[in-house]
Amino acid sequence: MASKKTPAINSSSTADIAFLLLCYFLMTTTMGSQTGLQRRLPPMPDKNQKVEDQKVNRRNIIVVKINSQDRLIAGNELMDVSQLKDKIKMFITNPTDDPTMPEKEVKEIEGYGPCAVSKGVISLQNDRGTSYRAYIAVQNELVKAINELRDDFSKKNYGKGFDNLTEEQQDIVKKCVPQNISEAEPKDVSKK
Numbered sequence: 001m002a003s004k005k006t007p008a009i010n011s012s013s014t015a016d017i018a019f020l021l022l023c024y025f026l027m028t029t030t031m032g033s034q035t036g037l038q039r040r041l042p043p044m045p046d047k048n049q050k051v052e053d054q055k056v057n058r059r060n061i062i063v064v065k066i067n068s069q070d071r072l073i074a075g076n077e078l079m080d081v082s083q084l085k086d087k088i089k090m091f092i093t094n095p096t097d098d099p100t101m102p103e104k105e106v107k108e109i110e111g112y113g114p115c116a117v118s119k120g121v122i123s124l125q126n127d128r129g130t131s132y133r134a135y136i137a138v139q140n141e142l143v144k145a146i147n148e149l150r151d152d153f154s155k156k157n158y159g160k161g162f163d164n165l166t167e168e169q170q171d172i173v174k175k176c177v178p179q180n181i182s183e184a185e186p187k188d189v190s191k192k
Contacts, residue, residue, distance in 0.1 A: 058104045060119045062091045066138055068129025081137045088145035092120045092177075107175070110155075111168065115176045125184040146179045153177050 064084070065073045072079055074087050094101040102120035109115045122142055126135055147162070150173050154162040158169055164172065 003037050015039075037091060057103065057119070059100055062088070063123045063125060064138065064142070066124075066126040066130045066134055069128040070131050070134035071152050072094060072134075081134075081141055084138065084141040085145040085148070086143060088122060092118050092145070092149060094118065096118070109172055109175050112172045112176065117176060117178065121180045121182055123182045123184065126186050128186045130186070142181055143179070146177065150174070150177045 062075055063073075067073075072081055072084065074084055075091075076085075079087065091101060094104065097104075102118050104116040104118055106114050107117045124138065124142070126138075150163045153176055154165055154169070154173050156162060157173075158165055162170065162173060
């Protein structure tokens with residue numbers, strides 16, 4: 001008996017085509033980039049270092065709270081997110097030397113000289129029910145306030161914006177206008 005040969009489909013180029021399609025889609029597809037908040041954490045303390053409680057004068061702290069309904073309270077004022085930046089700028093600079101607002105400490109900044117640096121600290125507290133959108137909006141306003149203060153300082157002292165300064169000059173500006181934001185662990189107010 002003669003065996004009957006079944007005709008086969010030539011599939012030798014199918015693997016090549018699949019590989020080319022794979023390469024095409026890998027090169028043309030954009031992957032979702034992870035975005036987040038840029039924060040620099042403090043360095044780990046030395047294991048032999050003695051831990052001390054730091055006392056912060058009450059006038060040097062502004063508490064910014066976001067509740068579970070995304071309402072914002074800065075200091076003791078209920079406000080809209082759009083008002084937060086100006087409130088923080090006023091708090092940090094304390095232009096009228098108000099005794100209820102942050103103190104300024106004259107520090108010797110290397111490469112600049114003596115500079116009055118604000119001791120102001122922004123304490124951010126939120127509820128576990130706070131939406132991510134509200135949290136990010138508040139974070140953006142806080143960072144925007146600090147960035148604007150740094151930009152103003154740069155223009156006043158160097159004649160150009162913060163982004164156009166050299167790395168050394170940017171370090172000086174960061175020391176003169178520090179970003180002191182403290183975040184407390186979220187609280188669950190709804191269970192109380």
